[in-house]
Every structure is written in structure tokens, then in C-alpha cells.
Amino acid sequence: MSLKRRPKSSQKREPAWASYSDDDLLNVRMKDLRVAIKGSWLEGQLEQMHDELASRDVAVRAHAWLSHEWFSPHDTPGIAVPFYLAHPRLMRLERKMVMEVEGGTARECMRILRHEAGHVVQRAYGLHRRRRWQQLFGNAGKRYPDHYRPDPTSKRYVQHLRRWYAQCHPDEDFAETFAVWLTPRSSWRKKYADWPALKKLEYVDELMSELAGVKPLPKRRTQMDPMRELRMTLGEHYAAKRKRFAVDAPTVFDRDLKRIFANDQQNAPSASSVIKRHRNRIMTSVSQSTGEYPLALDAALEDVMDRTRVLKLRAAGSEIRIRNDITALLTKRSVTSLYSAGRRQQFAV
Incomplete structure (x- = not known):
């Protein structure tokens, strides 16, 4: 058979x-x-x-x-x-x-x-x-x-x-x-x-x-x-890539954050928790409009969240308004920083 x-x-x-x-x-x-x-x-x-x-x-x-x-x-x-x-x-x-x-x-x-x-x-x-x-x-x-x-x-x-x-x-x-x-x-x-x-x-x-x-x-x-022919590990590849593209993040000042958030609304959620919830949408929006590297924006948002914790800021009001304000802030800082004498030329080739 x-x-x-x-x-x-x-x-x-x-x-x-x-x-x-x-x-x-x-x-x-x-x-x-x-x-x-x-x-x-x-x-x-x-x-x-x-x-x-x-x-x-x-x-x-x-x-x-x-x-x-x-x-x-x-x-x-x-x-x-x-x-x-x-x-x-x-x-x-x-x-x-x-x-x-x-x-x-x-x-x-x-x-x-x-x-x-x-x-x-x-x-x-x-x-x-x-x-x-x-x-x-x-x-x-x-x-x-x-x-x-x-x-x-x-x-x-x-x-x-x-x-x-x-x-x-x-x-x-x-x-x-x-x-x-x-x-x-x-x-x-x-x-x-x-x-x-x-x-x-x-x-x-x-x-x-x-x-x-x-x-x-x-x-x-x-x-x-x-x-x-590439003998390096993926870990080695990404270590080099992150170093190459981790350009200076835009500077965000305390005055800007105090304008967006409050420090006298104890019942409101923390500013850092709200930013964290909208982090990806903020990064995507700013990157698309300015061309800024997501790695740089990720570092900038981490700095923003750290400062809001130090300043004990609260997110009172509409989260959509706050998301838009943070997006506008990073967009402005990203573009204007292109002309900053203190920042090295930012886009890797």
C-alpha cells in the first residue's frame, strides 16, 4: 500500500x-x-x-x-x-x-x-x-x-x-x-x-x-x-544606535510647567501621571510636526515628569487641554532649539 x-x-x-x-x-x-x-x-x-x-x-x-x-x-x-x-x-x-x-x-x-x-x-x-x-x-x-x-x-x-x-x-x-x-x-x-x-x-x-x-x-x-557578515549582537547594534541618535533633548523650564499645571489642587491627579498616560500621543505628534527624534522627546518627557514631581504639580482641568499644551510646548522648544547656539547640530545623518 x-x-x-x-x-x-x-x-x-x-x-x-x-x-x-x-x-x-x-x-x-x-x-x-x-x-x-x-x-x-x-x-x-x-x-x-x-x-x-x-x-x-x-x-x-x-x-x-x-x-x-x-x-x-x-x-x-x-x-x-x-x-x-x-x-x-x-x-x-x-x-x-x-x-x-x-x-x-x-x-x-x-x-x-x-x-x-x-x-x-x-x-x-x-x-x-x-x-x-x-x-x-x-x-x-x-x-x-x-x-x-x-x-x-x-x-x-x-x-x-x-x-x-x-x-x-x-x-x-x-x-x-x-x-x-x-x-x-x-x-x-x-x-x-x-x-x-x-x-x-x-x-x-x-x-x-x-x-x-x-x-x-x-x-x-x-x-x-x-x-x-554582521557579527555584532542586536544588543551591541542598539547600544551604538541609541548613542548615535540620543541627541540633546529640548530644555523645558519650570515657568512653562507652572503655567500648564497647578500646585494648589490636591484632589487633582499628579501632573506626571497625566503626562504618562498621554506620552505616546505627545511624542508622535511632536515628532511628526518637528522631525525631532523620539529618543530625544522621550528623554524630554522624562525630564518634564521629574520636574513636575519636584514641583508637586497637579493636573487640574481637561486632560486634552493639558496634552495639547505639553505638545505645543515641546513643539516650540524643538523647533526654536534648532537655532540655539548652545545646542549641537541635532539631526544625525
Whole structure:
């Protein structure tokens, strides 16, 4: 009697580390995670990026691999995608360790991929060697800064990724401009009609029309810092990442807190308990409006709660009003601190 073979399970087998505690997972080496883009939701995101390029007749197809962060090397037409996006368990750990998951939604992932596609296109065609490119964007050979201080009011740059990223380097200026141009239904002519940045968008539009269907010279498809070569543990990776992005938090003064809270309403809940309840919403709102790193905002809110305890402040009145006041306070401090001489340039590259 012949035995019938059982059909293979359509579900992908979960890795053992998916059930580990955070502490145990942090001890795993990055190379031992054995995650991949294939079979993950990232496949669809990358295919959408290529479809958008093809719809504009851009004859470039980037290869992609998993690494420790987002980047596009100079010597290959490829995009490194952060490893944590390949598995929900790793995304949860990322959020716990650095308070955000960069590229963790389909919308945000596409925004970043369009930006990285700009880098690939620039280097594939050597666009930075053109005189007009240099006149508009600057010298691509300029040294990348470790940190940069943007001007949130400037209209010389497009606003695509958060933190006014176009302002950190000529290459990023072009990649951001390209991403705005590539985004379907972005209505960039209308949105940037009275901005000096419109000249850059019009140049990209002219440039891509000139290069429509033109295949760039072939380049070797290599991978920089692929996961299989990263021997550090996740704990070591996050220790370095937290150090890099733990920029100075905005200063909050006692006078501001006394204006928002009271110290003579003993029956009211403590100010710190109310802030704690609304902490995540405050952080999300301020980060989205200012580009401030969640790690910095988390530290700022911790300082705020500590001061309210020392001052014995109480949260009398509407919690929504208090949440809005704290949000407005941190938003103001975050933006105005960009111009503070005492604060180092705040956004890490």
C-alpha cells in the first residue's frame, strides 16, 4: 500500500528567536537572524518602486539586500534595507529600543524607497558631474556631516522625508527632489509653485525626459554590510544606535510647567501621571510636526515628569487641554532649539 505524501505547509516556519524574550533576542548575532527580503512584505514594496520607475521610463532597476540601516552605496546600483523590516518581531524590538520603526508602514517605506531610488539614479548616470546639477544642488564631493542643523523655514529645498533631510548634503537634496518628482499624484508643480525649490524639480523633470529609456552603463551588483557578515549582537547594534541618535533633548523650564499645571489642587491627579498616560500621543505628534527624534522627546518627557514631581504639580482641568499644551510646548522648544547656539547640530545623518 502506498502512502500519500502530506502537502507541504503553505505557512513559513517561524524562526526560534521569534519567541525569545527581548533580553534573549538582544544576545543574538545579526548574522544568525537569517532574515531575507524574499517572502516578506518588502518584496511588494520594492516591486512597486520598480513599477513607478518604469512608468516614468527610467531604465534603472536597483537590487536590494538587508543590512543594519537604510543606505545606498556609491559604487553599486543597490539599496540596503534595515533588517528589522523583514519580521514583525524585529519591528517590535526596534520600536522598543529606539521608539520608532523607520519605514515600518507601507506608506513610509515607499517614501524612503523613492528617496533611495534617487541615489541609485544619480550614480547610475553620473548626474552629479553635470554643471547644471552642481549649480542647483552643489558639490556631491562635499564631505557628509555627522550632524546637520536645518532651517525649517527654507523654501530652497523640497520636504519629503522628515527632519528636512534635503538640507544635509547635495546628494540628499537631489534624492529628495527626485522622490517628490517620482511620487504618483504628488502635484509638485502646484505645491512648490512659489518655492525656489521648483527650479530643482523642473530640472529633474527635464533630465528624466532626456534620459527616458536610456540604459546606464552596467555596474557590478555588490552588497555592502549584508546581514550574513554582521557579527555584532542586536544588543551591541542598539547600544551604538541609541548613542548615535540620543541627541540633546529640548530644555523645558519650570515657568512653562507652572503655567500648564497647578500646585494648589490636591484632589487633582499628579501632573506626571497625566503626562504618562498621554506620552505616546505627545511624542508622535511632536515628532511628526518637528522631525525631532523620539529618543530625544522621550528623554524630554522624562525630564518634564521629574520636574513636575519636584514641583508637586497637579493636573487640574481637561486632560486634552493639558496634552495639547505639553505638545505645543515641546513643539516650540524643538523647533526654536534648532537655532540655539548652545545646542549641537541635532539631526544625525
